[in-house]
Amino acid sequence: MDDIFHFDTLLAGPPDQLLKAQEQERQRIAADLHDALGPLLTLIRLELGRASELVREDDLSDLAVVIGRAHGHVAQAFDELRRTVVNLRPAMLDDLGILPTLGWLVREFERCGSGLRIRTDFAVTEQAVPSHLKITIFRICQEALNNIVRHAQASHAALSLTLTDESLCLAIDDDGCGMPDNSHRGRGPAGGTSSIPQRATSSGGRCDITSGPGLGTRIHVCWPLAGIRP
The missing domain is CATH 1.10.287 (Helix Hairpins)
Known part of the structure; x- marks a missing residue:
């Protein structure tokens, strides 16, 4: 387990990293x-x-x-x-909502020729997702799936959005090559440069990235319901 690291964005780099990414x-x-x-x-x-x-x-x-x-x-x-x-910003995000838009995004990545299969689990209603978080959730999923396709050499991935009594949680998992070591703090799946942690914290959430060589990568973002801010 020593090769697995946890990335906690509350201890991440300065917020100007998000401005740089933007x-x-x-x-x-x-x-x-x-x-x-x-x-x-x-x-x-x-x-x-x-x-x-x-x-x-x-x-x-x-x-x-x-x-x-x-x-x-x-x-x-x-x-x-x-x-x-x-x-x-996909028009369907405003017209249909975050859940249909994520479904469309998953189908687009599955059709890109990489062979990646993506399982989805949306245990949340459209109305339960704050409107100001929808574009953030879309961007995180878009970047994570892009990194998986480009870097992770994965054959399967899973995307879930769930709601508990305390938090709205997004998780993206893959069975790819993982990140080699702790030198990749601040980077996305398989070493792809990532603004995911900064997107999470700037919207009031917390991000943990768990990975290791040959163990795939898990991105877990939670927004406390009491702390979600527009």
Whole structure:
């Protein structure tokens, strides 16, 4: 059991780690928008410029083809923008709630080709989850599952959200390679850089991460009902 460590975010690093993680997320979004939308917008501009030339030259034979290509690039741009918006805050979180959104997130990760199978257990009603915690819960699950797929070499994972008389608790477990040693304090499953502990504490919760080489990883976050704050 010496190889297993427990990460208690009440003893974690300074809160500016969360600000750093948020800034890194903003930079990632900016890079995604630049890399994905920039080339598409350039192609659209070129195609529309070509269409204008054809109109000026009264050469309409290729106009439909050029406009069709521009339309295809616009559709791709919308898809990329939709993907970015979903990553920021899925519309279904507001429309349907946290439980259907987590179900959708699990299905997306199962379909990504990693072979990971994820079991869910939601022993809580939608109304019992405070609205201001829903995006935090989604972000923690999103990051944890992403780390599992990228780093943990796991075949199975489990995600549960439960309510007791005292706490709202979220748990994510995997049967992957685990974290090698205590040098990974402050990191996510299998060494993936993680803002999960800071997300937990900044929303009034407590996070414990238990892991060890070959033993998988367990992330357990609890928000005391008396201490949950908007």
